[in-house]
Amino acid sequence: MSFGDPNNPYGQQQGGQPQQGGQPGYGYPQQPQQSQQGYGYPQAPAAPGGYGFPAGPTEMPGGVKAARVLLYVIAGLQAIGAIFVVLAAAAVNAAKNDSTMQEDVQFQQLADYSGGVLWAMAAFAVAWGVFAVVLAAKFGKGGNGLRITTIVFGVVTAILGIWPFVVIGLIHTILAILVVVFVAKSDGDAWFNRQQQH
Template sequence: MSFGDPNNPYGQQPQQGANPYGQQPGGQPGYGYPQGQQAPQQGYGYPQQQQYGGAPMGPQTMPGTVSAARVMLWVIAGLQVIGVVLMLIAAASVSAAKNDAQLKDDVQFQQLADYSSGALYAIAAFAVAWLVFAIVLAVKFGKGANGLRVTTMVFAIVTAVLGIYPFVVVGLIHTVLAVLIAVFVGKDSGAQWFKRPRY
């Protein structure tokens, strides 16, 4: 009995003993696999940690270092709130002292008071903007892409520099936190988190 061309998928296939490539359960031939071995089965739906283009999909949960950087952004925002309150109190105190009867005739103090209160209000406004920026970055850590990572690193570097000068004494904590944020976000785990594919 002849079975025709063995490579013809539409022709009649030989029995199990006559098929050199083996046969899958259910009568489907296992093309290209030696007898006794089964072709790998693929499931339906999204694969878990499937490789795409040779690169891993990335972490599905936020790495610990990235989460720590996010917490540090919230700490910086909290410190900014405290700084804003102190700056506003200092500016109000300088303005009140400017109206003091004993100091009203002192021209040098009046000039210094005008400059000091204006500078303190400007610093307070800058601190408010910086704290809003820190909050926005912290909120977007869960869904942000690589652009957010780069922005966070720039924010951290500028914060570290401002912590060194001009706010040396009060900025030391900011400097330490900012350096840690830049390091944690800049690490490989941070890059994998912010560059992960989103579906």
């Protein structure tokens, strides 16, 4: 009994076993081949972000949380400042309507000017506070555009705190600088540039 040519890959091998690693022997079902790993290197698990990039942090870092809280504090301070400015505008308006002051032309001109400026400042304070709340509310899902907007907001707030509101604005300046630092740090960068889950 002959087993055929041992060098023939299509012939039956001795012992009736299918060939290992190449083509299966004639009449035998094909076996699924197992994937072979590289020479001695373990197979790395797939990265969660896809395309070989990590997805980024899944929980908001502490610095970003602190920046969010500081934005809410800035908004609260804006509201308190707006209340004081409205009270000052109302006081100027009341003084303008006082019978003893109505004859003083210079005071009336100053009251008209300062009253308008105070109302504009109150409106700006309210709008700036609302802007801070909107920024803070979007920290959970915002991307890099929100990060850049928050940094610009912090820089402008810090500058406005220095001039023209030096004494009152010092707290705003400190808070705004902290917001910029916390958002601009590497963990803030990783949070705002993470892959968004939809």
